[in-house]
Amino acid sequence: MIRISINQRWGLAVMAALLMTLGVPEVSARQSNEGVIPESRGRDSVSCTESISLYKTLYLNRDIGKALVVWKTVLAECPSSSEEIYADGESMYNELFNSTGETAYIDSMLMVITQRTFYFNGKAENDLRKSDLLFTLAGDDPAYLGLCYNILIEVAESWPDQMDCDHFVLLATVAASLYAMDIIDAEELRHAFVKAIGTVDTRAEENPGNCMNHEDLKNMETFFRTIGVMTCADIELLYSQKIDRNFRDTVLVNKVFNMLTETGCTGSDLYYNVAVKMFANDRSATNAVRLAELNVARNNIERAISYFTEAYNRDTSSLVRSGVITRVAAMELSQGKRQEARNRAEHAWQLNNRNGEALLILADCYAGASFGNDFDDHSAYWVAVDYLQAAREVDPSLKTIADEKIKTYSMLFPTREECFYRRILDEGVVYNVGGWINEITRVRFRKE
Numbered sequence: 001m002i003r004i005s006i007n008q009r010w011g012l013a014v015m016a017a018l019l020m021t022l023g024v025p026e027v028s029a030r031q032s033n034e035g036v037i038p039e040s041r042g043r044d045s046v047s048c049t050e051s052i053s054l055y056k057t058l059y060l061n062r063d064i065g066k067a068l069v070v071w072k073t074v075l076a077e078c079p080s081s082s083e084e085i086y087a088d089g090e091s092m093y094n095e096l097f098n099s100t101g102e103t104a105y106i107d108s109m110l111m112v113i114t115q116r117t118f119y120f121n122g123k124a125e126n127d128l129r130k131s132d133l134l135f136t137l138a139g140d141d142p143a144y145l146g147l148c149y150n151i152l153i154e155v156a157e158s159w160p161d162q163m164d165c166d167h168f169v170l171l172a173t174v175a176a177s178l179y180a181m182d183i184i185d186a187e188e189l190r191h192a193f194v195k196a197i198g199t200v201d202t203r204a205e206e207n208p209g210n211c212m213n214h215e216d217l218k219n220m221e222t223f224f225r226t227i228g229v230m231t232c233a234d235i236e237l238l239y240s241q242k243i244d245r246n247f248r249d250t251v252l253v254n255k256v257f258n259m260l261t262e263t264g265c266t267g268s269d270l271y272y273n274v275a276v277k278m279f280a281n282d283r284s285a286t287n288a289v290r291l292a293e294l295n296v297a298r299n300n301i302e303r304a305i306s307y308f309t310e311a312y313n314r315d316t317s318s319l320v321r322s323g324v325i326t327r328v329a330a331m332e333l334s335q336g337k338r339q340e341a342r343n344r345a346e347h348a349w350q351l352n353n354r355n356g357e358a359l360l361i362l363a364d365c366y367a368g369a370s371f372g373n374d375f376d377d378h379s380a381y382w383v384a385v386d387y388l389q390a391a392r393e394v395d396p397s398l399k400t401i402a403d404e405k406i407k408t409y410s411m412l413f414p415t416r417e418e419c420f421y422r423r424i425l426d427e428g429v430v431y432n433v434g435g436w437i438n439e440i441t442r443v444r445f446r447k448e
Contacts, residue, residue, distance in 0.1 A: 048078035052085060064092050079119055086116035097137060106137055106144065124162035127151050135170060142181055149174045149184075149192075156195055165200050165211040172196035172220050179227075186229040193224045194234050201238070225259060232265035240270050247277040254278075267297065285315040289327055296331045304331060322352035329361045338365045339436050356395025360402070363387035367409055371435050375422055378414040379433050382441040385409050413446040 051074045058067035071092065074085055089112045097105035110130055117126045131151045138144035152171040155163055175192035178184045197220050203211040224230050239256045246252050253274060260271045272294050279287040292307035308331075311324045329344035342365040348358040367384040371377055385406050392402040414422075424431070429443050 045078075045081070048074060048081045051078070052081070056088070059088065059092060064095060068092055075115070079115065083116060083120050086112050086120075094133075094137075103138060103141070103144075106133065109133055124155050124159035127155050128163065128167055131155075131167070131170065135174065139174075139177075142178075142183060145174060145177060145181075146183060149178055153192065156199075160199065163199075165203055165213045165216075168196040168199045169213055169216045169220065172223075176223060176227075189227070190229055190231065190234055193220065194237055196220060197224065198238050201242070205242075225262065230259070230263055232260070232263060232268050232270070235259050235263060235265060236268065236270050240273075243270070243274060243277060248281065250281050253281065266294075272298075283310070283314065285311040285320050285324065288314060289324060293327060293331075296334070301331075301335070318351045322348045322355050322358070325351065326355060326358050326361065329358065333361060333365060338369055341365050342436075354394050356391040356398045359387045359391035359394065360398060360405075363391065363405065363409075366437055366439075367405075367412075369435075369437065375414050375418045376433075376435065378412055378418065378446075379431070379441075380437055381409045381412045382431070382444060383433050383437055383439045385444075386439075386441055410444070411446065413444050415448065416445045419443060419445060 051070055055067045055070035055074060058064075058070060068089075071085065071089055074081070075089065078085070090109050093105045093108045093112065096102070097109075110133070113126050113130050113133075117123050128151075131148045134144045134148035134151070139148075149171070152163075152167065152174060156168065156171060172193050175184065175189050175196075179186070179189045197217065200211060200213050200217050200220070204214060204217060224234075235256065239252075239259075243253065243256055256270075257274045257278060260266065260268065260274065265271050272291075275287070275291050275294055279291055288307045288311035292304045292311065295301070295304035295307060305328075308324060308328050312321055315321065315324075325344050325348040329341045329348060332344060333341035342362060345358045345361040345365065348355055349362070352358075363384040363386075366380045366387070369377070369380045371380070388402045388406050388409070392399045419425070424443055427443050427445055431441055431443050433439050433441060
């Protein structure tokens with residue numbers, strides 16, 4: 001997994017801020033129930049209490065400069081006396097940043113929070129506090145934004161239960177900004193969004209009262225769908241189990257169906273599963289045909305036929321039935337069943353004489369048919385071209401594909417010599433192509 005590398009200037013600035021603003025406390029180690037915690041060897045507790053009282057008074061009187069001088073002494077000599085001193089230090093540096101805009105004060109706040117963690121633990125909570133500060137105070141600075149992202153992704157992977165839904169939304173927001181800046185790649189963006197969307201979605205479903213980020217979730221999903229990095233595996237990870245739990249949720253099922261279609265995942269197991277759910281919710285001819293064609297692609301012909309039959313029986317209109325039979329004809333042609341496909345396509349054409357697709361299938365049934373000799377094989381292309389010309393006439397949208405096939409098939413007409421041996425001397429004469437084709441056409445010589 002790729003992580004953002006903050007540049008050396010940033011690292012030196014943080015180190016300088018640490019040395020200049022906080023000093024290096026003199027510590028020893030004491031045992032606690034949470035591990036080894038450093039302890040000051042400096043002033044006694046009474047002196048610490050007096051100094052704390054002094055800086056608080058100065059701060060209350062708005063003399064932040066003098067308050068910070070005393071506060072730094074407290075931090076150096078009484079670092080484990082109270083967590084409150086860290087909260088006070090962060091507040092004072094925050095006020096100075098707000099009044100001056102100097103980013104060095106952001107560095108100082110980060111160091112204060114780091115030292116607070118050192119003495120009082122609470123790493124996840126304090127790191128999230130850092131991410132809030134970084135995004136709020138310097139969200140347009142690439143280095144600070146990168147640090148914010150690194151913090152969030154570390155907490156998300158190590159202590160996800162410590163993050164609320166808002167922080168997962170923040171993770172996605174920061175990742176999107178860094179991707180736009182070309183700082184992280186598509187893989188890293190996907191990782192962040194899958195984690196953010198998956199967590200917020202699950203929490204909103206399991207405990208809606210603690211995760212009210214429904215609009216945020218919708219926005220994250222929309223961005224992820226439209227940015228062009230979502231993969232079939234991402235959709236599978238995010239929605240596969242949810243679809244199984246909520247297959248009657250037509251809004252969810254349709255959303256995932258559209259995601260899979262947009263992403264080109266129509267061959268995935270999840271797409272098939274979603275198609276089954278759609279048919280369970282709406283046993284329409286359209287949904288049945290979709291399942292039939294998916295089973296054709298999976299070479300499950302018996303199941304495909306059952307769904308085609310279901311589609312045919314679901315809608316008695318001639319147009320719908322013609323379309324269903326056309327798809328059955330295409331399936332049979334793909335299996336090399338030319339005569340069966342021809343019969344289906346003719347039936348489809350009888351039901352709807354504007355069905356150009358049926359005519360295309362008829363053309364392909366005849367093109368390439370084998371009858372045992374060159375002339376008969378080549379003469380079948382006369383009939384094929386007849387049907388292609390008819391297809392583009394009844395459905396102009398098929399003109400391009402029909403013209404391409406006509407150009408190809410015309411090169412396979414019988415030659416003048418082949419026709420001569422059949423006593424056919426002129427183009428345009430009527431000819432009956434025999435065999436199972438049994439169609440009347442006109443003679444055309446191959447252009448040589």
